[in-house]
Structures are given as C-alpha cells and as structure tokens.
Amino acid sequence: GNIINNLVPVDYSHLENVCPLSPVKVTSTTSLTSCSVSSLVGTEAIKSDILGGEWQPKNCTSRFLVAIIVPYRAREKHLHKFLSFMHRFVQSQNIHYKIYVIEQSTQKEFNRGKLFNIGFLEALKEKPFPCFIFHDVDLLPENSNNMYACTETPRHLSAAIDKFGYSPPYYRNFGGVLSILSHQFSLVNGFSNKFYGWGGEDDNFYNRLRSALIRPVRFDYSVSRYCTLPHEQEKPNENRHNLLKLSSNYVLEGLNSTKYTVIQRSDEPLFAKIVVDL
Ligand code: NGS
Secondary structure (H helix, E strand, C coil): CCCCCCECCCCCCCCCCECCCCCCCCCCCCCCCCCCHHHHCCCCCCHHHCECCEECCCCCECCCEEEEEEEECCCHHHHHHHHHHHHHHHHCCCCEEEEEEEEECCCCCCCHHHHHHHHHHHHHHHCCCCEEEEECCCEEECCCCCCCCCECCCEECCCEEHHHCCCCCCCCCCCCEEEEEHHHHHHCCCCCCCCCCECCHHHHHHHHHHHCCCCCECCCCCCCEEEECCCCCCCECCCHHHHHHHCCCCCCCCHHHCCCEEEEEEECCCCEEEEEEC
16 A cells, blocks of 8 residues: 555644655665665765754645654764764655654663653653654664654554564564654553663563554565664663563553653754753
C-alpha cells in the first residue's frame, strides 16, 4: 500500500499553502548508498534556519509538528554526525520539528526509557507536539521515504538495520527509532523508569502498547533502513529479564512517576540540550 496514507497531520484545514506530502529526495552528497558514514562528514545542515534544534519550512506550512527525543551520554562524535545528517534528512520531508537531546549526568547507569519520558515531559512544556519520535543517537536513516511523522498507530521506524542484515532481530523488537502520537504515549504511561543499563526497556514498552491493544506498525523494510554508527557493546542490565516479567501494571509506573532534576538547559545551534540527574 501507499506508505504515507496513514500519516496523521496536524489540523491544517484552515491553513493555506500546505507543504507537499512527498519528500524531496536527499541530495546525492548526503544520501547513503551503503553504510559508509564517512560520507556524512562535512554535510552542512541549513544551520542559519535552525534555532535551538527547531526548524520549519519557509515557503509552505508543514502538515507535521514533531519532537525528536534523543537520549544521550558521552557520545560526542555520534551526536555530531547524527545532527549534521538528521537536520538535512528531516528538512527534506518538509516537517516542522525540534530535536531535544536529553543528556544523563554521570550519576547512575544510563536509563534510556526514563530519558525518553523526560524528553516527552519537557518538550510538551514548550509546545503541544502531537507526535514524538524517540531516537537512538547511533542510527541514521537511509531512505528519505521513511517519514519522520506519526502514523495512526505507533511505528517502528528502524525495522531494518544494517547490523541485523536489514530485518528485525526478532519479530517483537521495538528498539532504535519509533514514532508515536502523544496521546498514545500518555495512554500507556510512557516508558518504564526502572530499566538502568542496557536492554529490555524497549520490550517493556512494546508490551505496554500491546496490553493497551495498540498494535505497532512498520513500513516496508526497504524504507525502514538504518545505518549504525559503530561503538562498543554496552553492559547489559543483569536484571532486565526479571524486570520484564514483573512490570505488568503500567498505570502504576512510568510517565506519571518520572522523577528528575534538570541541571542544565541550553539552546545549542543544532539542538535543545537538557542535562538531567535521574
Ligand atoms: C534484546 C533486548 C532489547 C534490544 C534487542 C536488540 O535482547 O532491549 O535485544 O538489541 N532485550 C532484552 O535484553 C530483554 S541491539 O542489538 O539492537 O542493541 O533492543
């Protein structure tokens, strides 16, 4: 079917000059023909038009308003490549977006799910984003038809990653990059805050959706392609399988119990930076 049929636009019925739906092809200098990320270095994003990570088309009104949330700690080179590539990519789709980098302080083990919750809460304080994309910093999309907007049900954008031979490692995998309407994220009470260290928080999130009878979708694997920026394997959370079994009542724990302290907040040229203690 037509992959962009199910995208949910903001209410633009009263607006004139709405941007065309089909994405502009990313130019050959920035597109990836293989997963050689070196080709990305030096691509200049249209920096002057980006303010604190936010951009919108100049000559038309975007159908989409999206917050892109990137959990982060000590991956400076990845972040640089991610930003220089991603701005171009999303801009080619005529999307009004803002990139939030949620940086966890050195305190405690990394907690991807909790950082997503924080990004969601902080972004909504600024603007009523109807759609969120939760995005690992080490993944770069290869196909400009992989729209950075929300479908009616949550979507696994990164279904086909190079390191897994361009198909999901297992059917229910929901890691890497996903999009979800804000009201659906609230409905399942966001991510669990309990998963410190690597693994399991994405599986837990998938279970939350399924227990709310929400069935995630994927675009075709030829569209959902991503390149991984190489790094060392993170230390797995030894307790992740237990946590996965235990966490059954999603109303009790998640977005509604996310406690944190913002210790720094700044508008960087290419992103909004929020540093937090968990
Ligand atoms: C599973 C993890 C997921 C993870 C997936 C792929 O085993 O969190 O591997 O990981 N689940 C558990 O550990 C319970 S990847 O190789 O992409 O880093 O997303």
